[in-house]
Amino acid sequence: MSVKVILALAALALLFVALVVWGAARDDEDSGGWTFGTLAGCAAGRAVLGSDVVDQRCFSNRVFTARPGRPCVVRIRPLEERFAWRHRQLVLALARGGKVQVQLAPAEANAPAVSLPLSTRMPKGPALPVLPDGGTLTLTCAQPDIASGLCQVRLARR
Numbered sequence: 001m002s003v004k005v006i007l008a009l010a011a012l013a014l015l016f017v018a019l020v021v022w023g024a025a026r027d028d029e030d031s032g033g034w035t036f037g038t039l040a041g042c043a044a045g046r047a048v049l050g051s052d053v054v055d056q057r058c059f060s061n062r063v064f065t066a067r068p069g070r071p072c073v074v075r076i077r078p079l080e081e082r083f084a085w086r087h088r089q090l091v092l093a094l095a096r097g098g099k100v101q102v103q104l105a106p107a108e109a110n111a112p113a114v115s116l117p118l119s120t121r122m123p124k125g126p127a128l129p130v131l132p133d134g135g136t137l138t139l140t141c142a143q144p145d146i147a148s149g150l151c152q153v154r155l156a157r158r
Helices: 003-026 037-044
Strands: 063-066 072-077 088-090 092-096 099-106 112-117 128-130 135-143 151-157
Touching: 037 128, 063 072, 063 135, 092 112, 099 151, 112 128, 135 151
Parallel strands: none
Antiparallel strands: 063 151, 072 135, 088 128, 092 151, 099 112, 099 135
């Protein structure tokens, strides 16, 4: 093999290592494991992290808590990263309760709100795109857990 081919392969290997290290640094600290976020997230955007949730009155340890008549309303902060054109993905899963109505209203004026129900029949929702400007997430408890009288929804992985 020529020296040029060896140098090109070495450069590609260094680039791959740099991407892996960068991805490990970007992953959520409380996720419990590394998920190859950089390579998978290049096209899909990164997952919404617990640190992206601004108002944490009804949010703790990656779990949102709503009661009947008292919805959980939180803001998702805007991106402050260098690559702010990328969106994030919000994946939610029902942890407690029978039915929760989820509404994500983007901060951008012309972007439509997204609404979906989570229930015991469909406990995990599809990935919802969170635009760079952030938005407001509202969780309304429609059918609480019988024992606790509340609904809980957790941030899930893709």
